[in-house]
Each structure stands twice: as structure tokens, then as C-alpha cells.
Amino acid sequence: MAEARTRQIVIAGAGIAGLTAALAFAVRGYPVRVFERASRLDEVGAGIQLSPNATGILDRLGVLPGLRPAAVRPDAVVLRDASNLAELGRVQLGAAAEWRWKAPYLTAHRADLQSALLAHVAREPGIELVTGATVRDATQHPLGVAVSVEIAGRISQITGMLLIGADGVWSETRRLVGGAAKSRFSGQVAWRRTIRAESPAGSSLAGIGIGGVVTAFLAPGFHMVAYPVRAGAALNLAAFTRGNAMAETWSGRMDTKVLKNAMRRAAPALQKLADDAGEWLVWPLHTVPPAGPWTAPGGIALIGDAAHAMTPFAAQGAAMAIEDAETLAGHVLAQPGSIAEALAAWEKERRKRVEHVTRRGSFNRMAWHAAGPVAMARNAILRMRTPEKLATSLDWLYGWKPPALKL
């Protein structure tokens, strides 16, 4: 009797992309095995903005109720001139976002998002999560994919219908997809810090009116984003400057002179944060051009940062990973007879959207870091735009729904 093709889904990486993919396939009845290189799933102290295009999916997968108590639903995104703290523009969030885009805009500590995803994964009998397990290689054959996984120095062969490479910007699985793009340093670094809302630095920020909202302070060659996390008990700060390539890690260190120099034209209350916020962690921003390819017809798909890591200037990298995961599961279910066709259709559909979002991030960087007459023109345009008009310009991004949610 001919051997049957397995329905097992093998996932490399238990980040936001991998865990969401595990849930998206499990709810559709596929057995899933997730292999994560780290022996413990620790998240560094940083925040994440989750826009409605992502929270709608997390809600459908049942993750949102576990996240909401620790998350914050900010009232607005506010753009301010860093030099004088004047408001330049505002997009209403809160109930207005939920009404407009049919899902909430949330900010959260990454550890809280990870806990909510992991708690849900643990409740799902169809998912096995193995930590301390590195996906090393895979070969495609007519009945599926044979994946080599290294656990405690020994290689095991795991057979799957599909290998999902969700192993981040420095992906090992990317090379398994012929001709895939390479990651490169963007020339920018992110400075990250989570502070207690009640700390002196937190109180001085509250004094400049950032309570309950996402604020982006704009300056030539620099911007800083501040928003509440941990049910409002903490504030996440992320500052973006030019910088040098450094160790590939979430938690590097760099001399704060670089940050202070980038903030030299900011209002004194902001400049003080460079010292008052405590020890900043520095993350080099690497990107992967979205031109792809992201799939191999025998049964390999790259998702999230492994496929198309983008700069965080549109705050959409994790949202794209979540969209990738949900839509990939939908396409595979819709084409049970041909994994090659399912992957080709998924990649075609996703490419257009991911490229659009990547371009939006590049545009934001250019506009937010502008100097001189370009910055003056930006400020004038922003001041003329009503919150309603700014919200309308985001409908394509935040109002997007995967087919399963459009039904």
C-alpha cells in the first residue's frame, strides 16, 4: 500500500510568528510540532503595539482574553515635535479604533503577549512545543519534508507535510528556500527601556502629557515612541537613531553618548530621559527585503521576520507575522490536494500586502526623521489633517481582515 502523506506541520521557532502559526493550524485540525532553539522562552523587557489587523486574528484564535488584562487600550496615537513637544497630529484609538477597525488597538509588554500565546498553546492538545531544539536542515520528497532537528547534540528526523520557518531575522531555514533574500543591517538601532510609571522618569513623562496614549516624538535623524504597558503600571520607551552593526541580539549595550547626541535638539524634558530612564538595551535593526521568495513547492514556507523582517517604523513586523500565520493556515486548508499550489497562492497574496506595509515603514522613517524645510512641510501637513482624515488613511492597514474573518 502506498504510504500516505502526513498532515503534520513542523514549525521552526516559537516567537510571535511560530506560536501564532501553531494555533492557526491546530484550530484547523492539523497536528503541529514546534521546535524552539532557546531552552527557555524569556522575553526581554520591551513593549509591542498590536494594531487591529493583528488583534482581530488573536481574538479569533482565542488568545486575546488572556492578553487583555495585562494590555492597555490607548486612547490615541499622538505625534509631537520633539524640540518643543507641540502636538502635530493625532489618530483616535480606544473605542473609536475598535468601532472603526472592528478590533482593538492594544499596547503590551512582550512577555505578556508571549505568556498569552504560550498559555493557549499549552491548552491545545494538537500542539507539541519542544524547547532546546534547533532546526538544522530539511529535504523535500514526494510525501513531504524531512526536517533535521538538533536536540541536546543529537539530530532527529521529523517528517511533516509543511515546514514553517518562523525563526526570525537571522533565520537558518531561509537558506532552504532557493534564492531567498539575505538579512542586512539598516544603519539604524533601537534603544529600548521599560520604566515604572511611578518612577521619576515616568512622572516627568506624564507631566508632558503622554498618559494613556502612544506618543511619537519626532526630530531630525531621531524619534522616540512612548506608550503604557502592564495595565498602565509601566511605560515602554523606544528611541531610534543611526548606529553601527553589533551583536545579533535583543539586548546589546551601547554608549548613551550616541543617544544623547541624537536627542540634542529635543526638549530638555526628553533629553533628561537618556540618563533618567536607566540602562537602555540596544537592538540593531536588520531587515530582509520582501522580494522573496518565501516558499519552496515541496513544502517549506517562511513567515514573519524570517521572510521579510522590516524596520519598526510602522510598528507592523509582528502584525505581519500574525497575518502570515493565519493566512498560511487558511490557504493550506483550502487546497488539501496540493501543498505547492497552496503555498504559491499564499505567497502571491501576501507579497502585495507585505511590500505595501514595508514601504509605509520606509516612508514613516523618512517623514519622522526629516530636518529643515521637509520637516516644516511635514508639520504643516500634519496640522491640517483632522484625526478623522488620519484614521481614514490607515483603513487599508488596520482595517484589513483575513478571509476567515470576512465570512
Ligand SMILES: Cc1cc2nc3c(=O)[nH]c(=O)nc-3n(C[C@H](O)[C@H](O)[C@H](O)COP(=O)(O)OP(=O)(O)OC[C@H]3O[C@@H](n4cnc5c(N)ncnc54)[C@H](O)[C@@H]3O)c2cc1C
Ligand atoms: C525596536 C522594535 C520595536 C518593534 N515594535 C513593533 C510593534 O510595536 N508592533 C509590531 O507589530 N512589530 C514590532 N516590531 C517587530 C516585531 O518585534 C518582529 O517583527 C517580531 O517579533 C518577529 O517575530 P518572529 O516570530 O518572526 O521572530 P522572532 O521573534 O525573532 O522569533 C524567532 C524564534 O525562532 C527561534 N529560532 C531561531 N533559529 C531557530 C532554529 N534554527 N530552530 C528553532 N528555533 C529557532 C528564536 O530563538 C526565536 O524564539 C518591533 C521590532 C523592533 C526591533
